[in-house]
Amino acid sequence: MKIDATLGGLADAAARARAFEDAGYDAAWAGEVNQDPFLPLAVAAEVTDRIAVGTSIAVALARSPMSLAYTADDLQRHSQGRLLLGLGSQVKAHVVRRFSMPWDRPAARMREFVLAMRAIWSSWHDGTPLDFRGEFYRHTLMPPDFVPPHHDFGPPRVLLAGVGDLMTRVAGEVADGFLCHGYTSARWIRERTLPALREGRRRAGATMDGFEVAGTPFIVTGGDEEIEAAIPAVRARIAFYASTPAYRDLFELHGWGAASEELTALSKAGRWKDMGALISDEMVDAFAIVCGPDDLPARVAERFGGILTRISFVPPAGLGREAAADLVERLRS
Structure with missing residues (x-):
């Protein structure tokens, strides 16, 4: 690789x-x-x-x-x-x-x-x-x-x-x-x-x-503190992409289609800061390597x-x- x-x-x-x-x-x-x-x-x-x-x-x-x-x-x-x-x-x-x-x-x-x-x-x-x-x-x-x-x-x-x-x-x-x-x-x-x-x-x-x-x-x-500080930004990035209808198939493959629809609704309402809270630890683990x-x-x-x-x-x-x-x-x- x-x-x-x-x-x-x-x-x-x-x-x-x-x-x-x-x-x-x-x-x-x-x-x-x-x-x-x-x-x-x-x-x-x-x-x-x-x-x-x-x-x-x-x-x-x-x-x-x-x-x-x-x-x-x-x-x-x-x-x-x-x-x-x-x-x-x-x-x-x-x-x-x-x-x-x-x-x-x-x-x-x-x-x-x-x-x-x-x-x-x-x-x-x-x-x-x-x-x-x-x-x-x-x-x-x-x-x-x-x-x-x-x-x-x-x-x-x-x-x-x-x-x-x-x-x-x-x-x-x-x-x-x-x-x-x-x-x-x-x-x-x-x-x-x-x-x-x-x-x-x-x-x-x-x-x-x-x-x-x-x-x-x-x-x-990185260190434990670096990782903890970076996780919210990763949740926000995943939420941003998952809110995009063109990328919804990725969430649906994992069984999270409903969450993607909810994220799209939040993005249209301009509630960007609220979107990261919908990204669970399981979602983070699927889309990111954290260690x-x-x-x-x-x-x-x-x-x-x-x-x-x-x-x-x-x-x-x-x-x-x-x-x-x-x-x-x-x-x-």
Whole structure:
């Protein structure tokens, strides 16, 4: 299992990337929430030699396949082949109202987006004439002056994020890996995610060999006081996601559909502070790993061994540099 970390913003990207590489991490990821996710990766790639750099996630449907193909190719060259291109669709409200982009059949659009991007890369790296004509995207023009400078690293690996069966099957069919939502459980991955990925791989005539399944599980660790102080925030995060109708299936799988409906009602009433009280210890245990650092490797192995190929995890601040590096290595092994 590969062990990854969250890079954060542009200002401290260099320092964090160097520290993660020194600690033995396998990759550093930057997300697209209130920042561009690619700029920190460019800085991280500049100051490191081994660690992979990835987006978790970049909003694909806020861009065109062509614009993203250029950005990813630049970073693949700059990082010398270390880019992991993690993409997600976001939700309708953000794509339409925040990014002012079209929203229709997101799984089908994402499938075509990735295929279009691969066709563009093929035209650059293999000399294949660009003639992609899909339902959502058409790319048929590539004059020689607009082909990026050659490099020998090839296209980056593409990982798609998703929750529902449709997007998960698309990831299995057209991507090189899958990014699990942070709000997920081992049971959901076993019973819903992996079967959908396998079906997507079957449609592509491929197997799960070499296919990445990456997770960002809720992990609460540290001393007793640190853990106790962190639990309310975890309850609040679980409550927030469980209140979202698009994610209700996860709670329903565990038999907590009624609680999800109640959380949705509280969120619509603006009663955000009251929602965490509905998250029981059993719910916390299903969606989070809560334990001290010494027990963490065994707990991760017990829950995610054999179903995830990599996880993102940052040790508690109180752990020293050597102890953090040791914990990363014990988690990996």
